[in-house]
Structures are given as C-alpha cells and as structure tokens.
Amino acid sequence: MKLSRELMLLFGSQLGISAxxxxxxxxxxxxxxxxGATHAKTSMLPWTNSSVITLTRTNPVVTLDFGHEVAGFPYVINQSPGAETQLEFKYAESFVSLDSPFADGPWTFSNGLSNSFRxxxxxxxxxxxxxxxFVQGGQRWMTVELLTDKDLVIEEVGFRAxxxxxxxxxxxGTMNTSNALYSQIFDLGGCxxxxxxxxxxxxxxTWEITSDGALVRGQTSAQxxxxxxxxNYTISFDTKIVRGGTGWxxxxxxxxxxxxFVLTADYTTTGALVNTNRTLLPPNTIAFNGGWSLVNQSTLLTPDTQYFPVTKSIEEGKWYRISTSIQESGYKISLxxxxxxxxxxxxxxxxxxxxPSRYEGTxxxxxxxxxxxxxxNVSVVAKNGTEIYRNAMTSEGVLAEYNVAPLAASVCLDGAKRDRLVWTGDFYHTVRVVAQxxxxxxxxLGSIKYVFEYQNKNSSSPYDGFVPISPKLGSRPQYYETGQSYDGLIDYQDLFLAGIGxxxxxxGDVEGVRAVWPNVKRLAASKLKFIDPTSGLISNTPEAPRNAxxxxxxxxSAVTxxxxxxxxxxxxxxxxLGDVEASATYQKAANGLRASINKQLWNEEIGTYSLSTESRGNFSLTGVAWAxxxxxxxxxxxxxxxxxxxALRFGVGYKxxxxxAETPDYELAPNPSGFLLxxxxxxxxxxxxxxxxxITHLLDNLWGSMVNNDNYASGASWEYVKPDGSPGIDLFTSxxxxxxxxxxxxxPEYLLGVQPxxxxxxxxxxxxxxxxxxxxEVHGKVPTPRGPIEVGWTVRGRSVVLVVSVPEGVSGTLEVPDNCRGKMGKRxxxxxxxxxxxxxxLEMLS
Incomplete structure (x- = not known):
C-alpha cells in the first residue's frame, strides 16, 4: 500500500505534531x-536498555508487560524498514483482553481526551x-504485531508518560505487613x-483545528x-477522508x-491498512447504528449495524459535501x-x-x-428553512463546544482507561486513597475547583447548588447547563461533600477550602431540604419528587x-474555618438524622437496619456500613x-x-464494600x-482477587468483581x-492506627x-503537610515493640490498647x- 504525501505528513513521526x-x-x-507467533507470557525475558526486538513473519508478535497500570502516548523506535511497514499496537489492562480483536475497547460512553480504541x-x-x-489512559499489557512482510528491528518501545x-x-504513603497479600492490596491504591x-x-x-477545518482521527464521536x-433539521458539512472513512x-x-453514520472510502482503489476490518466496514458503504456505536461493549449494548452500499466511488483526499435530513420516516443522506x-x-x-426522540438532539x-x-463548514437548517447553526470549524473555540478542549485543570478521574470522567461520587474514595x-x-483540590466551576446557580431550582455528577474532561463552564439534569444519583452530591471534608x-488546607466554602454551603443548604419533615430521613421533596x-x-438507611x-x-x-453558624446547623441536622435512622429503620425482627421505610424486610450492605x-x-x-x-455473603464478597438474586454475573462492588470495610x-x-x-473475607477474597490472578491483575484496584473473582463487567471493567x-x-488508619x-x-x-x-509486623508511613508520621509494630509472642517517628510541628497521643500493658506493669x-x-x-495480655 502506498500512502499519500498528506497521510505521510500526518503520521510521520508518528505525526510530527504530537501533543x-x-x-x-x-x-x-x-x-x-x-x-512469538502470537501473544504469550510463558517465557518472558527481562527488558533492559540493550534489549532489541526483531519481528518476522514467523514470529510477528511481541508481548510487553509493564508490570502494572501505566498511562501515556505509545511510541516505538525502529531501525530502517526494508519497505513500508505496518504495525498493529494493542493495549489492555488484563492479559486475557489481548485475545479479543478490539482488546478491552472501544470506549463508547465518552471521549475522555484519549484514544477511544485499544x-x-x-x-x-x-x-x-x-x-x-492519542493518549492511552491505562494498561498493563501491550502487543506489537508485524502486519507486513519485511522483518523489522525495534530498538525501543513504550509510553511517553x-x-x-x-x-x-x-x-x-507506604505500608507493609507480615501478610504479603495485605501489602499488595495496600499498594493497589498507590498505583x-x-x-x-x-x-x-x-x-x-483529541481534535486538531486547522485552516481546513477540524482534523479528527478515528474516535468516539464528540457532540x-x-x-x-x-x-427535525438538516445538517450539511464538508468532509475530506484522509484515510478510511468519515463519521457523524x-x-x-x-x-x-x-x-x-460511517461512510467508508473505496478501499479497492485507494488501498487500505492491512488490518482494515472489511466485514465491519465494507468499502463504499454507509454503516449505520442507532445506539452507542457500531459494536457492542459489555453494558453498552447497541443494535445490529445496518449497511447501505453507495453506488459511486468515494475517494480519499477529495472534499465532499454531505447532508443528512431528519424526516418523518427516516434519515435522508445526500452527497x-x-x-x-x-x-x-x-x-x-x-x-x-x-x-428525547429519534428526531431531536444534537x-x-x-x-x-x-x-x-x-x-x-457545518450548517444546520431547521424544518422551516431557518439556518440555526453555522460553524466553519476553523477556530479553537470549536474544541470547547464539542467537549474536546485540552485539559486545563489537574483532576482525578473515575478510571484510568474509562470512563475518564470526574465522577463526583467516586471522589470520596479517591481523596482518601490519594491522601494515604x-x-x-x-x-x-484541582478536582474540587473543577467540579464547582459547573455548579448550578439557579436559585429557583430544587437542585440549586448541585454539581454535575460526571463533568467531562474536555468541557468548559460556559456549556455547563447543556443537557444537564441533576436528578441522577443525587447521593453523589453527599459523597462529593464528604470528600471535601x-x-x-x-x-488542613484552610485557604484552599475557604475559596470554595460558599460553593460547599450552597450545595449543603440545598441537600438539607431533602430531609423529610415527617420521617426525619433523607428522601425526595415535593419540588424534586423523582430522583435516582x-x-x-x-x-x-444508606442515604440517611x-x-x-x-x-x-x-x-x-x-x-x-470559624463558621460557627454553619457548624451548629450541620451538627444539629446530623444528630437528627442519627436519631431518625434508629427510630424509623432499626428492625429488631431482622436484627439490622431496614433498607428503607418502603422495604422493611430487606437490608443492604450500604445501609449497615453508613449507619x-x-x-x-x-x-x-x-x-x-x-x-x-x-446473609449477604456471596462468592468472594457481599451482595x-x-x-x-444471586447470579454468576452479579457485580460485587468494591466501592460500597470499601465503606463496609x-x-x-x-x-x-x-x-x-x-x-x-x-474483614478477612473481604481482604482475602474480594481484594485478593485483584492481585491473585495474573491473567487479570493490573496492579491497581478494580471497578467491579464477579462472584468467582474475575472482573465484574468482563473486558469493559475498569x-x-x-x-x-x-x-x-x-x-493505615486502623491497623497502623494513625488518624488526624x-x-x-x-x-x-x-x-x-x-x-x-x-x-x-506492620510498618507504614503516613504523609502529612509537615512530613511523614512513621509507625511500626512488631509482635513476638506476647511482646510488642512499637516505634513511632513524629515530624516537627506535629504532636500526637498514643492510646495503648486495652489488651496491652507496659513492660513495667502499667496498664x-x-x-x-x-x-x-x-x-x-508492651506486653499483650491475651
């Protein structure tokens, strides 16, 4: 295949214009x-600075293990190829994902300012x-496969982090214990x-703005x-296929x-990459799907893709004007x-x-x-003939409008590879994991400020002060209300506030928190209105009666x-912060909620807290944990x-x-299980x-699953787990x-015992x-603004040696456990x- 000069400019080096x-x-x-002939890990060799890889038609694949989750721009350094050479790179968090033609992708839920494909x-x-x-957001494994005939020598391969x-x-923050499994589990958070x-x-x-419009390499569409x-509009735009096809x-x-819609070029005349999937995307064809993507992705199921052959040859390197009209019985496409x-x-x-409908939306x-x-040159014309949108797609402002602007804040995401959103409920765990x-x-702090940039400031709304539960990486505040609803997962507002706490x-960042304290109070004031005046529990309100x-x-019991x-x-x-009034308000409300939980939801018949006033015979892991x-x-x-x-114990965790219902595909959740732990x-x-x-069931089995099977282990913590200990939503699992x-x-807060x-x-x-x-034995180091607090304890028989190192400007109190006494006999x-x-x-008493 001979590449055009334009394509060579785009992908030489691999682009010469990488970010x-x-x-x-x-x-x-x-x-x-x-x-080897295929991906494998049976006879792996250590990588050294002198390692050189030779790929041949007999052994075209190199499998690379990075040891744990890493992120960055993939790159390769190769010796001069004997001819034009194509390599297929595949990225995966788990080794078993390498068996799939798409690895563990594609990511069809969000753009994430990363490659949508693996x-x-x-x-x-x-x-x-x-x-x-493109950035690849997270993987432990990579394969590089030679697709063409001539041998290739690779001198270096990896990621620009x-x-x-x-x-x-x-x-x-570090911690080691005499149980190697628990040490490994602790390290999941560091990774x-x-x-x-x-x-x-x-x-x-992930877009590039040029004088010729938006240059968009293959990725999940941005709206x-x-x-x-x-x-009921007609959208028209100019498009030029540099390689493969155009999608909208x-x-x-x-x-x-x-x-x-994806319109493909005529591969039969222009040539194509060796690994082009001609079954999924035949040449000179419109592939259409009414769902998330052209292919299914675990929980993001999508209908079968339909195909509409085009009678004229679609050329690469040529400008076309495409129009798509929403009509009563379908979509009319013109070229x-x-x-x-x-x-x-x-x-x-x-x-x-x-x-809302098949006729409405962006x-x-x-x-x-x-x-x-x-x-x-995008133009959108309403049914009555009025042009409602025009954009040349040549200004940098396009990036924010389409939620693909460069990241301008330091933030923590829900997951490295996906969804790559700033999920506010997840943030509670993230704060504490990062802190240790x-x-x-x-x-x-960057995450907190970023989220509050999108705070709802509509004082007439029952959700005044709420924040979006998952701000996008490429968004900007001027578009914060676009398509935004606040009635989804509204307890995420509480988890976000708790994370700030x-x-x-x-x-102890007084100045940092003081800057967002008005935002915090506005959100808290709104959430206080969700205390039901009758039950005293957290509920919906007359103004916001239907929430998820x-x-x-x-x-x-859980949300209260x-x-x-x-x-x-x-x-x-x-x-x-010296806010006496707010302190009194919050403490009074908290005490009232505690009283209401016990009055309304403690159930002597079942011996625990009821799930809710509507479901008194049921109970939950989260209800117990939060009570x-x-x-x-x-x-x-x-x-x-x-x-x-x-009664909740199921497989490696708790339902x-x-x-x-107990099913083999039940998603055991480390998130609420963490609250329970x-x-x-x-x-x-x-x-x-x-x-x-x-405790041991959770540590040994639920979290043990994340480190004990090398086919799945990433060195980091997981999103969901199945009862058998495998990833909970298959390859899609973060x-x-x-x-x-x-x-x-x-x-560290309980075994080591250090708490502020x-x-x-x-x-x-x-x-x-x-x-x-x-x-x-347990040894650990807890980071503080004034230096680390280091603690170690060793037990030999009934003798205990406890060593504590405290930095300057810090003081503490050791509370000697009731089952111990000093060697001189003092209890x-x-x-x-x-x-x-x-x-x-110290001496253990029992």
Missing part, C-alpha cells in the same frame, strides 16, 4: 517481553521514533492514584453542546448515543446534492442518556479506528447514614448488624441488597465487635478505579490494632507523642 505533556514524567519501558496501526517508512497522536509512575513502595489522576496539560485535545434542543451523528444526546441513501427510522433506543463528528478525516499514597493534594481533615439514588432508596456522616465532616470544616460510619449504631446494634451480614474496622476498634470474619482501593486508607485529630495532622491519634488479623492509657523517634515495649 507535548505539560508535566514531563519521562518514559515508561516494559519490564518483560516475549516474541487497537491502532502505525505505518512506518523510515527509521526513528514514531508516536501515537502522562501520569506520575512511581513504584508504590517509594510514594509518600491507581497515579494512573487515574492527570495534570493540567497532560490530556490534550456539539449547542444542538441539544434542536429537532445526529439527533444525539451530548453523550455519543444516537443515530451514527454533493445527490441522494445516496435513505435509512428507515430505527426503533427508539431507550436509555437514561438518550435524547450532532457530532468522529469516525472509526485508524480513520483520519477533515470536517468544515501519592499525597497529590494539588490534584484533589476528608480533604480538609487530611491536609446510588447507595440505596429514599427514606433509607451517608448524609449524617457528610454533615459531621462539614462540621469539622466549618469549625476549622455504623455515621455513629448511629450502639454496641449492641453494631454486633447484630455485623452478624446479619452473613449489596438482601433481595438481590472501614465500618467493620471501626466496630472492631471502638466496640471490640466480632467483625474479623467479615481495572484501575480508585473507588475500589479503600484498603489503602483503611489499613485536628486538620492536617497538626495533632493525631495513634490507636494501633496490635497483632490483629494474625499479623506480627494501657494515653501517652503524649512529640517530635522525634519514640520506642515503646
């Missing part, structure tokens, strides 16, 4: 590799370095907190923020969901004024993200894997316990509720609700409850999801669970800890 990361984290090389083709014509235009990539044991958090400038736009309410979408949500297809109206694709652009296309590992508080607890919840239903907990955290912030974490339960209730958890440790410490069996890393903050007793660890409490979980009690190193010799 440059604002923060340079260097280069990431594999740790091991294996060359397979891409490099076309090489000379020696040197070639780099992808876009995220911090420090070994977990060298981060500011994920780096991979899933991105600095400003390190996620460039205009200005067409959400448009309907109409009547769409802002998310890439709605009628999607240069001549109709080339009529697509019958598809069935309505019912989905919470869908546009437009977007983006084609398939390895395609390269220009778009310009990478200590990148700048990325946490935890940020302040760990970091994540952790449990309205008038339920969560908000009480959140108000406690906000009380601490208010106290730290305990909110300190609503007394010692007796705590013991009973923990005992009742056995969420007692009435849930802390509640169980808290119950053991504060009430000496018998929570050990539940295997680098901070919400799954709760042990990274639970273990004033914001930023100016003072701290040390309450170690000495010898717990049959451990005889437990409190010991003041000052700056420096102190050693305590």
């Amino acid at each position: 440059h990361a604002f923060v340079d984290y260097g280069t990431i090389h594999p740790v091991k590799f294996q060359v 397979v891409e083709t490099f076309n090489l014509s000379k020696s040197g370095r070639s780099e992808s235009f 876009t995220s911090q990539n420090i070994d977990a044991d060298k981060l500011p 994920v907190s780096q991979a899933a958090c991105v600095d400003a400038g390190n996620a460039p736009s 205009s923020a200005l067409g959400v309410s448009a309907s 979408r109409i009547a769409s949500a802002v998310e890439p969901l709605g009628p999607y 240069d004024g001549e109709q080339i297809a009529f697509i019958p109206l598809p069935p309505f694709f019912a989905n919470r993200f869908s546009s 437009w977007g652009f983006g084609s398939w894997q390895d395609h390269v296309t220009y778009y310009k 590992s990478s200590a990148r508080f700048d990325q946490l 935890e940020y302040f607890r760990y970091n 919840w994540f952790l449990g239903p309205a008038n339920g 316990g969560l908000f009480a907990f959140t108000l406690d955290k906000l009380t601490l912030v208010a106290d730290g 305990l974490l909110a300190n609503a339960a007394n010692a007796t209730q705590t013991a009973s509720a923990i005992a009742k958890l056995e 969420t609700i007692s009435s849930d 802390e509640a169980l440790f808290q119950a053991r410490r504060d009430y000496n409850s018998n929570s050990t069996p539940a 295997l680098a999801h901070p919400w799954g890393a709760a042990p990274t903050y639970v273990l 007793s004033s914001p930023g660890y100016k003072t701290f409490a040390l309450r170690p669970l000495l010898g717990y979980l049959s451990l005889d 437990s009690g409190r010991v003041e800890l000052r700056a420096g190193v102190q050693t305590f010799e």
Whole structure:
C-alpha cells in the first residue's frame, strides 16, 4: 500500500505534531517481553536498555508487560524498514483482553481526551521514533504485531508518560505487613492514584483545528453542546477522508448515543491498512447504528449495524459535501446534492442518556479506528428553512463546544482507561486513597475547583447548588447547563461533600477550602431540604419528587447514614474555618438524622437496619456500613448488624441488597464494600465487635482477587468483581478505579492506627490494632503537610515493640490498647507523642 504525501505528513513521526505533556514524567519501558507467533507470557525475558526486538513473519508478535497500570502516548523506535511497514499496537489492562480483536475497547460512553480504541496501526517508512497522536489512559499489557512482510528491528518501545509512575513502595504513603497479600492490596491504591489522576496539560485535545477545518482521527464521536434542543433539521458539512472513512451523528444526546453514520472510502482503489476490518466496514458503504456505536461493549449494548452500499466511488483526499435530513420516516443522506441513501427510522433506543426522540438532539463528528478525516463548514437548517447553526470549524473555540478542549485543570478521574470522567461520587474514595499514597493534594483540590466551576446557580431550582455528577474532561463552564439534569444519583452530591471534608481533615488546607466554602454551603443548604419533615430521613421533596439514588432508596438507611456522616465532616470544616453558624446547623441536622435512622429503620425482627421505610424486610450492605460510619449504631446494634451480614455473603464478597438474586454475573462492588470495610474496622476498634470474619473475607477474597490472578491483575484496584473473582463487567471493567482501593486508607488508619485529630495532622491519634488479623509486623508511613508520621509494630509472642517517628510541628497521643500493658506493669492509657523517634515495649495480655 502506498500512502499519500498528506497521510505521510500526518503520521510521520508518528505525526510530527504530537501533543507535548505539560508535566514531563519521562518514559515508561516494559519490564518483560516475549516474541512469538502470537501473544504469550510463558517465557518472558527481562527488558533492559540493550534489549532489541526483531519481528518476522514467523514470529510477528511481541508481548510487553509493564508490570502494572501505566498511562501515556505509545511510541516505538525502529531501525530502517526494508519497505513500508505496518504495525498493529494493542493495549489492555488484563492479559486475557489481548485475545479479543478490539482488546478491552472501544470506549463508547465518552471521549475522555484519549484514544477511544485499544487497537491502532502505525505505518512506518523510515527509521526513528514514531508516536501515537492519542493518549492511552491505562494498561498493563501491550502487543506489537508485524502486519507486513519485511522483518523489522525495534530498538525501543513504550509510553511517553502522562501520569506520575512511581513504584508504590517509594510514594509518600507506604505500608507493609507480615501478610504479603495485605501489602499488595495496600499498594493497589498507590498505583491507581497515579494512573487515574492527570495534570493540567497532560490530556490534550483529541481534535486538531486547522485552516481546513477540524482534523479528527478515528474516535468516539464528540457532540456539539449547542444542538441539544434542536429537532427535525438538516445538517450539511464538508468532509475530506484522509484515510478510511468519515463519521457523524445526529439527533444525539451530548453523550455519543444516537443515530451514527460511517461512510467508508473505496478501499479497492485507494488501498487500505492491512488490518482494515472489511466485514465491519465494507468499502463504499454507509454503516449505520442507532445506539452507542457500531459494536457492542459489555453494558453498552447497541443494535445490529445496518449497511447501505453507495453506488459511486468515494475517494480519499477529495472534499465532499454531505447532508443528512431528519424526516418523518427516516434519515435522508445526500452527497454533493445527490441522494445516496435513505435509512428507515430505527426503533427508539431507550436509555437514561438518550435524547428525547429519534428526531431531536444534537450532532457530532468522529469516525472509526485508524480513520483520519477533515470536517468544515457545518450548517444546520431547521424544518422551516431557518439556518440555526453555522460553524466553519476553523477556530479553537470549536474544541470547547464539542467537549474536546485540552485539559486545563489537574483532576482525578473515575478510571484510568474509562470512563475518564470526574465522577463526583467516586471522589470520596479517591481523596482518601490519594491522601494515604501519592499525597497529590494539588490534584484533589484541582478536582474540587473543577467540579464547582459547573455548579448550578439557579436559585429557583430544587437542585440549586448541585454539581454535575460526571463533568467531562474536555468541557468548559460556559456549556455547563447543556443537557444537564441533576436528578441522577443525587447521593453523589453527599459523597462529593464528604470528600471535601476528608480533604480538609487530611491536609488542613484552610485557604484552599475557604475559596470554595460558599460553593460547599450552597450545595449543603440545598441537600438539607431533602430531609423529610415527617420521617426525619433523607428522601425526595415535593419540588424534586423523582430522583435516582446510588447507595440505596429514599427514606433509607444508606442515604440517611451517608448524609449524617457528610454533615459531621462539614462540621469539622466549618469549625476549622470559624463558621460557627454553619457548624451548629450541620451538627444539629446530623444528630437528627442519627436519631431518625434508629427510630424509623432499626428492625429488631431482622436484627439490622431496614433498607428503607418502603422495604422493611430487606437490608443492604450500604445501609449497615453508613449507619455504623455515621455513629448511629450502639454496641449492641453494631454486633447484630455485623452478624446479619452473613446473609449477604456471596462468592468472594457481599451482595449489596438482601433481595438481590444471586447470579454468576452479579457485580460485587468494591466501592460500597470499601465503606463496609472501614465500618467493620471501626466496630472492631471502638466496640471490640466480632467483625474479623467479615474483614478477612473481604481482604482475602474480594481484594485478593485483584492481585491473585495474573491473567487479570493490573496492579491497581478494580471497578467491579464477579462472584468467582474475575472482573465484574468482563473486558469493559475498569481495572484501575480508585473507588475500589479503600484498603489503602483503611489499613493505615486502623491497623497502623494513625488518624488526624485536628486538620492536617497538626495533632493525631495513634490507636494501633496490635497483632490483629494474625499479623506480627506492620510498618507504614503516613504523609502529612509537615512530613511523614512513621509507625511500626512488631509482635513476638506476647511482646510488642512499637516505634513511632513524629515530624516537627506535629504532636500526637498514643492510646495503648486495652489488651496491652507496659513492660513495667502499667496498664494501657494515653501517652503524649512529640517530635522525634519514640520506642515503646508492651506486653499483650491475651
């Protein structure tokens, strides 16, 4: 295949115009590799600076193991090829994903300022370095396959890193125990907190604006923020296929969901990449789908793709004008004024993200894997003939309108590879994981400020003060209201607020939090209105009667316990900022919620907290967790509720609700299980409850699944887990999801025992669970603004040695456990800890 000069300019080097990361984290090389006929890891060799890979027709594939989740721009350095050479790169979090033709992609839910596809083709014509235009957000594995006939020597391959990539044991927060599994589980958070958090400038736009319009390489379509309410229109645009095809979408949500068209070039005359999928995308054809994409992706199922052959030859390198008209019975498509297809109206694709109808919604652009296309001179004309939109697509403002603007804030995402959104509910776990590992508080504060840029400031709305639950990476505040509703997962508002409270607890950043305190209070004031005046629980309101919840239903134990907990955290912030009025308001409301949980939802008949007032016979993992974490339960209730958890035990974890059916594909959730894990440790410490069996079940099995099977392990925490311990939503599962890393903050706060007793660890409490979980050694380092607090304890028989190192400007209190005494015979009690190193010799009493 002979590439055009234009395509060579685009992909030489791999483009010569690759984005440059604002923060340079260097280069990431594999740790091991294996060359063979197909991907394999049976005989891997260590990668060294002198490693050289030769790919041949007999052994065309090199499998690369990076050891753990990494992120960056893929690149290769090769010796001069004997002829034009094509390489197929494939990226995957799990090894088994390499079996799939699309690996673990494509990502059809959001653009994410990264490659939507996990397979891409490099076309090489000379020696040197070639780099992808796109970021690959997260993977442990990569394969490089030679597609053409001539041998190729690869001198170097890897990623130009876009995220911090420090070994977990060298981060500011570390922890090791005598149980190697628990040490590995702790390290999951150190890996994920780096991979899933991105600095400003390190996620460039996936579009390129030129004088010839928007140059868009194959990716999930990006939609205009200005067409959400448009309907029954005709859209026309100029397009030039540089390679492969051109893709567009109409009547769409802002998310890439709605009628999607891909017009392919005539591969028979222009040639094509060797790995072009001619079954999925035949030449000279319009491929159409009314759902998310042309292919299914696990939970994002889509209808069968339909095909409409085009009778004229579609040339690469030639400008065409395409028009698509929404008509009563379908979609009429014209090319240069001549109709080339009529697509019958598809069935309505019912989905919470869908546009209201098949006639209404915005437009977007983006084609398939390895395609390269220009778009310009877009015009949208209403049914009455009025032009409602015109855009030459030649100004940088296009990027923000289509939600693909370069990342301008340092933020933490829900997942490294997907969804790559700033999910506000996930942020609670992320704050705490980061605080105990990478200590990148700048990325946490950046996330808080970024989210509040999109805060609803409509004082007449029942959702006044709410924030979007998943702001997009490439968006800008001027489009914050576009397609935005606030009635989805409204308990995410509480988790976001609680995350801000935890940020302040760990970091004591008075000035940073003071800057957003008016935003916090506005959101909190709105959420206080969701306290039902009759039940005293968290519920819907007359003004907002229909809301979706994540952790449990309205008038339920989970959402009520969560908000009480959140108000406690906000009380601490208010106290730290000297806001006496807010502190009193939040504390009074929290106490009222605790009383209502016990009055309305404690159920003696089932021995735990009811799911809700509407479902008293059911109970949930989250209801138990948040009632305990909110300190609503007394010692007796705590013991009973923990005992009742056995009825939820299923596979490697606990199902969420007692009435849930037990199926092989049930999604066990590390997110709420993380809340439960802390509640169980808290119950053991504060009430000496018998929570050990539940704790070990979660650690050994649910979190153990993330490290014990090398076919799935990414070195980071997972999104969901199946009962058998495999990823919960198959290949689509994010295997680098901070919400799954709760042990990274639970273990140091309870096993090690270090917790701030004033914001930023100016003072701290040390309450170690000495010898717990049959451990005889625990050592850790907890980052603080004034330096690390280091703690280690060792148990030998009944003798315990506890060593504590406290930085200058910090003081603490050691609370000697009740089951210990000093070697001189003095029983437990409190010991003041000052700056420096102190050693305590204790004796276990039982």
